[in-house]
Amino acid sequence: MNTPQQLAEVLTSLRVGNQSFLMKFYEENRDLFARWVRRQHTLELAQAHELLRAVLVDFYDQVSDGRLTKLPPDLRAFVYGMADERLRAGQAAMVLPVAEAGRRQHLLGLFRQLSADCQKVLVYFYFRGYNFEKVAGKMGFANANVARMQKAGCVRSLYELRRRAEAAG
Structure with missing residues (x-):
């Protein structure tokens, strides 16, 4: 069992980019993990x-x-849980109704028409779950209010693209 101090040291090491802990974890656990996943x-x-x-x-991200x-005290259980969630989400995505899958593909196409900054802001906020302070820091905005206004503008742009696409066809 790792002590809280050892866990804190690992976390600090990961934050500064030292991935040796994760590489060691992978090497030590890949066969056991593979057996679990296969089962x-x-x-x-x-x-x-x-x-x-x-x-x-x-x-790591x-x-x-x-x-x-x-850092979770039982990292192996935590990683297995993440893998299980990822696999279950993938299975759920595979059983989408055709109309929903088409709608998502259309929306993704519209999303790709947004500027790179708008795409980043929306991904940070909606998919990574960052708060406005964190979005502001990542994007180099002055503060959270600027991030909030940028996100609102990006959502508005996406909505306008969708409205124009529906009107056109």
Whole structure:
């Protein structure tokens, strides 16, 4: 069992970009993880290893950008939970009704027409769950109010693109 001080040191190390802890974790746990994933979700070995790498990258992103402020005492259980969520979300996405899948694809096409800054603001706020303070910091805005106004403008632009697309066709 890791002490709170050891966990804090690992977290600090990850925040400054030292990924050696995650590489060691991957090497030590990939075979056990692959067995678990194959039993629970019937994935092939290569897919299981890729899933573990992707989950560890997500975990690293959460630590480095401040969404995860405390390292879980049982990191293996936490990572397995993240993998399970990812797989269940993927399965849920595969069973979308055709109309909903089409609507999402259309909206994604419109989203890609937005400026790069608008795309970043919306991704930070809606998909990464950043508050306006964090969005402001990431985007270099003066404060949270500027981030709030930028997000509102981006949503308005997306709405206008959608309205024009519906009117055109």
